[in-house]
Amino acid sequence: QDTHDAIECGAWADAGECEVNPGFMKIYASDVLYEDPWILAFEHFLTAEEIAAFKRHSTNLVRSLAGQEESDDRTSMQMWCVTDPCLSDPLIEKVHQRVVNITGIPKEHAEYFQIVQYEPGQFYRPHQDQNSKADSLVGVRLSTFFLYLQTPEAGGATYFPKLGVKVQAEAGLALWWPNVRDDLSTDERTEHEAQSVHEGTKLTANLWLHEYDFRTPFTFGCNLDEVGASIQSDEL
Numbered sequence: 001q002d003t004h005d006a007i008e009c010g011a012w013a014d015a016g017e018c019e020v021n022p023g024f025m026k027i028y029a030s031d032v033l034y035e036d037p038w039i040l041a042f043e044h045f046l047t048a049e050e051i052a053a054f055k056r057h058s059t060n061l062v063r064s065l066a067g068q069e070e071s072d073d074r075t076s077m078q079m080w081c082v083t084d085p086c087l088s089d090p091l092i093e094k095v096h097q098r099v100v101n102i103t104g105i106p107k108e109h110a111e112y113f114q115i116v117q118y119e120p121g122q123f124y125r126p127h128q129d130q131n132s133k134a135d136s137l138v139g140v141r142l143s144t145f146f147l148y149l150q151t152p153e154a155g156g157a158t159y160f161p162k163l164g165v166k167v168q169a170e171a172g173l174a175l176w177w178p179n180v181r182d183d184l185s186t187d188e189r190t191e192h193e194a195q196s197v198h199e200g201t202k203l204t205a206n207l208w209l210h211e212y213d214f215r216t217p218f219t220f221g222c223n224l225d226e227v228g229a230s231i232q233s234d235e236l
């Protein structure tokens, strides 16, 4: 039966159904790096053209924050893809649509791509991405969809110390992991770190996926402390 389904699926894909009906067709096979909690890896998630688009928009980088302040725990540089030309770049939108197709989490529930660059010696110490209250307007950060945009020459792995999972940064690869448990309490098991880059440059992008619509309250200028989000208007 499985073989039959695979043949059928291949036939539909050859007929162009992946492009016509991307929300239904499962285009990307994932590698299961861990099962409870799920850490899924998607190889070749990004095309070279899409990676180039992210790189083109990686201008005006500023020092990253951890939570809402500068911290010795996070020494990278970053920018939010929250204004044009990054925001409405069709290639960037296409990547986001792919995230929607895989996760089933609507576009509006996502923050904006946060592009992060690490030079040698830069890192992000172990932390948990969930930072937003369950009773806030936007709800918790359910999960993280994480993109690798540039492979450093040495160092720069993503490490989940509680699970013993280590992922080498590799341009084009994507990861998806949960930040909360079913009852929306923080899942400490998915604590993770960006290990120091030793040589070369590592470029990545975070996309944090919320329980509720993030973009509408953000666009209407709601008080972000009240909505429990990390992105601050003075960073834009």
Ligand SMILES: O=C(O)CCC(=O)C(=O)O
Pocket: 116, 124, 129, 156, 157, 158, 159, 192, 193, 194, 195, 204, 206
């Ligand atoms: O760069 C990495 O490997 C992880 C980065 C990270 O955890 C973050 O930016 O929240």
Ligand SMILES: [Fe+2]
Pocket: 127, 128, 129, 192
């Ligand atoms: Fe993180």
